[in-house]
Amino acid sequence: MVLSKSWTMVRHFEGAPKLADFKLIENELPPLKDGELLLESEFWSVDPYMRVMESKNPAFSVGDYYVARAGWTTHFISDGKELRALPSNWPESLPRSLALGAVGMPGVTAYIGLKQICDPKPGEVLLVNSAAGAVGTIVGQIAKIKGCKVVGSAGSDEKVAYLKEIGFDEAFNYKTVSSLEEALKKASPEGYDCYFENVGGKFADVALQQMRNFGRITVCGAISMYNDSVPQTGPYVQSVIIFKQLRMEGFLIFSWEDKPIYEEAQRQLLEWILEGKVKYNEHITNGFENMPAGFIGMLNGENTGKAIIKA
């Protein structure tokens, strides 16, 4: 018998999530049936990353590592269908937690969201907000590889310094600039061709006005709005979309998981990381018992790079 710990939500969030909204529970897992395997979590993000502890499924061996969407839990029985193996050429030198970050869902989100929607061309200017986050850091570095000028917005001076360290041309702290409009104009007086949106809300109001004609916007996140009980309002977007002939498109990685580009992205990101062309940072919270605190910290922007919970 294996005791599995899981975090559950004891109530729906009202406004921002609070620690009291979560509760740690334990339950005993049943013995395996044929075809099943038992996994133990090693790292968690929204997607836990796990290793096989016991297997009655011949396709999976004890000790192998997988990424699974199994919830906030320490142990998990699976029939194997929802498990994604690490890329086959994973080098021992790299932390396996990158399978949840720069080479995992956030990195692949950056790669596909950029390629399929923004489609940046050499010489173009790209803007990304939440730029020091798990997705933003990779977006900016890929755009640099593609020959763009890259501008990033982040929420602390330390993050801004990190962005410059990893090659962003311009970066600013949106919390301390006197005017977002001025900051965007100063960073790129000629405006922006590509805009990778992670924030939404008032940031988007200002940024849309700085787009150049035929600009493309990957709407990947709207972190300024996730915790609203009542939807925020702002100026309607239709006029600026028409007059600048902008393309704005929503992106969810879940629609791409079974497409060949997902593995292409993982292979390419792994290669760029090994070549030193893409740098990564992880913000690690130790201990499964601290997972709600790590989650809330991520929503509050405490992380630079990918927020990871380590067993």
Place this chain on the structure above:
Amino acid sequence: MVLSKSWTMVRHFEGAPKLADFKLIENELPPLKDGELLLESEFWSVDPYMRVMESKNPAFSVGDYYVARAGWTTHFISDGKELRALPSNWPESLPRSLALGAVGMPGVTAYIGLKQICDPKPGEVLLVNSAAGAVGTIVGQIAKIKGCKVVGSAGSDEKVAYLKEIGFDEAFNYKTVSSLEEALKKASPEGYDCYFENVGGKFADVALQQMRNFGRITVCGAISMYNDSVPQTGPYVQSVIIFKQLRMEGFLIFSWEDKPIYEEAQRQLLEWILEGKVKYNEHITNGFENMPAGFIGMLNGENTGKAIIKA
């Protein structure tokens, strides 16, 4: 010497345009220089449609007809560079004013805006607002030809009746329905794959929520917002764009005027009209002196089909 009459704006509009904002002026045109030609306007919309009265340019003959963006004026001297000839196979049986409507800028806007952005597939559901307008009537009919279910919103019961007459599957009067949300749900309980946007504002707030996953939105117009001195506000669009993975793209016909698809569109529209597959309606205001009234009437939705001013 030819006396040309022109309408000028005596002040910038504050809110909706008023008759007092316009003034009719006259001025004498100079004699032609070599390479120039003198044109007389026969019909006007935002783009006047004209015939050649006198020519010192060997490429243009007296009596020929052209579409030009020459302003609100009765006579006009041109070097010929900005003139667009009618499609070469124009049948005598068709009113030439269609070169300003169903076979002109509005029709071509419908054709290209639909094809390049919404890209409707057989069996999909398309929504168009301002559906009884110059663009909307053509959008709906093309979508029917492409095998879609077509839903239109318009501002009077007469317009709704007209939409059903020309083949719309569902149409409603947005001014008299008790709830726009209910009307959209009733017209298509399964939601909408394509949305051809002519209105913006509060209509868009409601319609976006009715889109199906991977829906496409041609943002062609925002007539509910053009006369605002202070921008209107509404719920931010980012969340619905992400979660439904919508594509929203602005469309301006001026970017397409030199592309081959412009003439393709004119040829195809002319063919469909001659085959009876696309029907048209014109709302004609007689007399150049009534042009401001016709323009204001169009903004107030008095027209079914294309609003035309006739000399």
